[in-house]
Amino acid sequence: MNTIAIRKAELGDLAAVQEIARATFFETFAATNTEADMRHYLTEKFSDATVSAELNHPDSSFFIAWADETPIxxxxxxxxxxxxxxxxxxxxxxxRIYVRNAYHGKKVGQLLYEQALVxxxxxxxxxxxxxxxxENPRAIRFYEKNGFVAFDKHIFxxxxxxxxxxLMRKILA
Structure with missing residues (x-):
């Protein structure tokens, strides 16, 4: 397997963030949502304006996992x-922790989670x-394995x- 590197994203990484976001969101949720809802979400939430604003927000940070030169x-x-x-x-x-399906089970999500801890x-x-x-049991199990516990719910x-x-929380020691 390729070496996985985690790098902080900058505005110049806009296209890479959008590509990963759209691909992974579609891979994960298209089968359980309508085509219209998916199209609307992907268009609105991952537009140039939205993702640029998120990348530029002083209280937000993005980190990209790379397999060689491929954002995964x-x-x-x-x-x-x-x-x-x-x-x-x-x-x-x-x-968000979004990982391409082809890299599930290869500890990419764990590396990104560990970056959040750092x-x-x-x-x-x-x-x-x-x-x-x-309705995402795989993700719930991942977070529970990493010490998160449920504390509330909200509407998405x-x-x-x-x-x-x-909503899940982990208290840091």
């Missing part, structure tokens, strides 16, 4: 006002939190469909 996954983390739901100044949100510790955060779709809007995300 990414991590998006948020603090402060960039969090999708306020969890306080001591929290770091993992908004970032949290560098910023003196005391907790990590995230939302995960209640995918096109016209309201879906329930489980």
């Amino acid at each position: 996954g990414y991590l998006k983390i948020n603090t402060g006002p960039a969090q999708t739901e306020p969890q306080g100044d001591t929290a770091l949100e993992i908004e 970032s949290a510790r560098q910023q003196n955060k005391t907790q990590l939190w995230l939302g995960v779709w209640e 809007q995918l096109g016209t469909d309201q879906q329930t995300d489980i």
Whole structure:
């Protein structure tokens, strides 16, 4: 297998982030959502304007996993006002860990998660939190294996469909 490198993304990585985001979101969720809802979400959430604003936000960071010169996954983390739901100044949100299906089971998600831990510790955060779709058992198991526990739920809007995300938290020692 190729060597996996994790690098912090910059605005110049816009196309790579968009490509990974669109491909992995489609691979993961297309079979369980309508074509119209998927098209709307992919167009709106991963547009040039939206992703550029996210990459430029001072309280958000992206990290791309590369297999040689191929982007295969990414991590998006948020603090402060960039969090999708306020969890306080001591929290770091993992908004996305997206990995191409071809690289599932190769520890890419674990490497991206470990980057979130490093970032949290560098910023003196005391907790990590995230939302995960209640119908994504693979992701739920991944987070539980890494010490996350459910603490609440919220609604995630995918096109016209309201879906329930489980909010999970990990307290850092």
